[in-house]
Amino acid sequence: MEKITVSLGDRSYPITIAAGLFDVPASFWPLKSGDRVMLVTNETLAPLYLDKVRLILEQAGIRVDSRILPDGEQHKSLEVMNQVFTALLEGAHGRDTTLVALGGGVVGDLTGFAAASYQRGVRFIQLPTTLLSQVDSSVGGKTGVNHPLGKNMIGAFYQPASVIIDLNCLNSLPARELASGLAEVIKYGIILDGDFFDWLENNLDALLALDGAAMAWCIRRCCELKAEVVAADEREGGQRALLNLGHTFGHAIEAHMGYGNWLHGEAVAAGMVMAARTAERLGQFTSGQTARIINLLERAGLPTSGPSAMRAEEYLPHMLRDKKVLAGELRLVLPLSIGAAEVRGGVAHDIVLAAIEECIANPIA
Amino acid sequence: MEKITVSLGDRSYPITIAAGLFDVPASFWPLKSGDRVMLVTNETLAPLYLDKVRLILEQAGIRVDSRILPDGEQHKSLEVMNQVFTALLEGAHGRDTTLVALGGGVVGDLTGFAAASYQRGVRFIQLPTTLLSQVDSSVGGKTGVNHPLGKNMIGAFYQPASVIIDLNCLNSLPARELASGLAEVIKYGIILDGDFFDWLENNLDALLALDGAAMAWCIRRCCELKAEVVAADEREGGQRALLNLGHTFGHAIEAHMGYGNWLHGEAVAAGMVMAARTAERLGQFTSGQTARIINLLERAGLPTSGPSAMRAEEYLPHMLRDKKVLAGELRLVLPLSIGAAEVRGGVAHDIVLAAIEECIANPIA
Structure with a gap:
């Protein structure tokens, strides 16, 4: 216990x-x-x-x-x-x-x-x-x-x-919903705890098999990490926004595709890859780190690219309705390494668009 | 100001x-x-x-x-x-x-x-x-x-x-609604501040004439008195209940007569007299003090007895639904003097009934 x-x-x-x-x-x-x-x-x-x-x-x-x-x-x-x-x-x-x-x-x-x-x-x-x-x-x-x-x-x-x-x-729990939960689990590793990300790489199979000890420790660690963030920022002024890694992109997918067609965790998984690609283009993240994220998400049975029916330009209007938008400016949670992230404003829209484009599987011509 | x-x-x-x-x-x-x-x-x-x-x-x-x-x-x-x-x-x-x-x-x-x-x-x-x-x-x-x-x-x-x-x-503001507010004003004097009650006796005519200085000071004093109670008991554990003087009886009148027929302050005014009569019967209040309350309420244009169409026995079922009821026992706010009150449990129902009866004008035979 x-x-x-x-x-x-x-x-x-x-x-x-x-x-x-x-x-x-x-x-x-x-x-x-x-x-x-x-x-x-x-x-x-x-x-x-x-x-x-x-x-x-x-x-x-x-x-x-x-x-x-x-x-x-x-x-x-x-x-x-x-x-x-x-x-x-x-x-x-x-x-x-x-x-x-x-x-x-x-x-x-x-x-x-x-x-x-x-x-x-x-x-x-x-x-x-x-x-x-x-x-x-x-x-x-x-x-x-x-x-x-x-x-x-x-x-x-x-x-x-x-x-x-x-x-x-x-x-x-249906397998798709288990995977959806794992997307949030992996998120904690990326934004807050590189050691936990390593642990997930070593124990994902046990989690997928619902191994009791592994699952209990995994949930405990996620709750601990979130509790630390919340204790420092109960009413969501600053650090708590990091918990939204992948969510600005993901909410755009959920809204565009109709809620329920993509599960929340599925949309967040694709969104985290988009955030990683954006961070790469800004020179603050490496393609090797993105590859580790993609690999772990794929093993969990999660999508790592956006829906083929949604073009990159269709993300932005949804993203500009995000609660983190301040004075019309898009603010994104972006990884700095496996285990650290930041909220960054003023990212040029063409960089965001190019990053999304890179993450669309077989886009419709 | x-x-x-x-x-x-x-x-x-x-x-x-x-x-x-x-x-x-x-x-x-x-x-x-x-x-x-x-x-x-x-x-x-x-x-x-x-x-x-x-x-x-x-x-x-x-x-x-x-x-x-x-x-x-x-x-x-x-x-x-x-x-x-x-x-x-x-x-x-x-x-x-x-x-x-x-x-x-x-x-x-x-x-x-x-x-x-x-x-x-x-x-x-x-x-x-x-x-x-x-x-x-x-x-x-x-x-x-x-x-x-x-x-x-x-x-x-x-x-x-x-x-x-x-x-x-x-x-x-319609005169009836002004009077209804004055019932709550007078309540603060009875439960918390005898000097304020004296002041009201001396300044009620100015208040009824909407004299600016008198009204500003009156509202200020009520807000101060309530603020002291609330600061000590923000989430309503104990002392804050004193603010309900007359309300347990008054809610019974409002509920029985249909909300809106008796204004809240009117029902509270009659209820405060019933509370005073109950306190008299318990030996903790004098008829002279009750007379001062009745006199001030009457000058404000407020009722000092319950509706003639409502018998004493008809109060109790409503009163027993009050939020102050604990384990089925009626708890009443009762005055101790002009300027002090207490919450008292275990008052015998026949004492309450007799006090209500004393406060019914021309009861239907």
Whole structure:
């Protein structure tokens, strides 16, 4: 079992990582006998885990209500969040209730914002079930929902009381979603920790085989790295932007192709190669380093080039809508080496375009 | 001009009180040339103040968009708040925008929660236009919206950057709403400051005549008193509950009579007399003190007894739904003297019933 503490003063909380945690009542600290819980999950995960988690909690003397949401990013909305409030009020849940999110990023983000807002804030526990949510949304306190005019536009910074990662959840995760999570894992190596990147090169096969010890250590290291960044920059002023390596390019792919056609991690994987190619052209990264990134992404089953149906010029309008844009100027996260990155403004658009072009597989003539 | 600072560490902010503040660009600190603003108001106030405030801000080089909400407590909802988000996104407002609430409690609460949630938090400025919102919601950071199953059930604690009170707004305030605000003013005297209660006895006529100096000092003192309580208890653990004197009884009246039929301050006025009568029966308050309260409320044009159509037994079910109820036990704010109060649990229901009965005018046989 791996356990770390995310240090945020009186809002510090533990992340516990092991196979089988959902089978043990003690995992669910700080819940205790007599507490009330609203367990929020989605219709895909409910048949797999809901009864199991409910039973363990009830055996520990906890009163459990639940709400099953429709599955999918398009349901991460104020309207669906309101269904959670309705369930809470119909069940007469008070300020001493706890919202428990059982699921991936959509369930976690929506339930976290509901916890931040119900009666102006109740306790929140996360049970992330996808690799992406385990390494990404477990740390950072970003919660929220989408608006028809923009993703994640409505939300709160709100920290959980505890994050409980049962590695057994990964056994039911589709291979494409596992790979999507690995894209974010590899990102941590590139931007923050060259030794971890080396470790990933040596242990990727074990991770793909869901080896428990390797996976626990991998998730722990990602959470540690993110926790360090977040502790230094909780509300996203500076260093935290590094976590967006590949995301400005990736969001352009996701938006252009229609959300859901490219998974987030797939788009980020291609975007990280584009960032590496841009850094090469600026003389701050070598083609040998880019080759290591491409090799590791390919081994993980991830794309390393953009969709053939999307031309380089089609990236820029999306990229200029990025939250990092300041006064109309594109700002990019670019690698400096394997293990270090920077936010750089004022990169000429033709350099960015040429880098993207280099990363389009079999472009349409 | 009166000016105080609400001390909350790095979330401290000023409250400025004077007649004519909306005519002076400098009032709108910390807004500055080049800033963007989303001005939120309602359809009743828009014809009175929207163009005036917009013009002054635009003269100061601030880019102003606006959104006019329907008027009334029933529109303090997630759906109407979402209209504000739509306006923000359609106008491409970024994290550096400022939401300005121009209105009473409904506009302030909803706009404050929108500011807390838009892109996980943008700057918020309050321009409260009713006496009730000037003395009550200017301080405390409580923002939120209603749910069909409960008032103020969804929200956030979120502090404004500045509160700007232009006393000229009171000139257009209906007399009944002025009186409703005075109920909360008198409440501060009873629970926290006997000298202020004396001052009110001596200056109520000036307040009713909207004398500028008297009104400015009165609002300042209420904000100071509330700020002291809130600074000691920002997230409502203990002392802050004293601010609910009369509210447990009052909410019962509002809920039973249908929201909007009795104004909030009217219900609180009757409720404060019921609390005083309860305290008398417990031997901790004198009938002479109650008489002073009744006299002052009557001079302000406020009711001092409950509606004749509501029997004493009809109060209890509503009162037992109060947020202060712990483990099914009624907890009441009760005066100890003019200037001091306590939260008291375990008061026998028959004492409460008898006190309510004493405060029903011409009960139906």
